[in-house]
Amino acid sequence: MKIGEKHKGVITGIKSYGAFVHLDNGLIGLIHISEIKAGYIDDIHKMLEVGDEVLAQVIDYDEYNHKVSLSLRSLEEEKQSKSYRHRFSNGRIKIGFQTLENQLPHWINETLHFLKNK
Template structure:
């Protein structure tokens, strides 16, 4: 696993500071609350659910502990950039 990888996973636990994810490659990681989406999250429990399937991007990986820091936000921003580029091509 390396930074930038996109992996499927399942949320296994939620705490006020983030969500724990079991990844398809057998490792685990944490989506810190600041990496869930752009903007303020008032209540993480209304945003994510245990057993929810997610597609995440690796933003950091500790080879010693085999734990990953994950992001949903970076993929959200990637989708927005793609949509803007697509719309601007259609308009041109």
């Protein structure tokens, strides 16, 4: 498994923190609730159900423990927060985050935009 790869899978379990996916290669991955879609999710069960087929992108892989972190959010067509686009430009993860002082205005704008369009 490589970071950035896309895999099809089936949701096999849902918890309050995320969804477990049985991937086409036999591994089981986790889509954390923050990686389901851009914006706030109040109830994961409104977004996903057991048995749903999904196409997810690998955002982290622990080869020793065979733990796969997945994202649906990274495959969204709609623009996401600037910091998120920075980390996932062209499907490649870039390490590093901005300081809180630099990032806070972007978070505020993203939140205000979300609330305005809700």
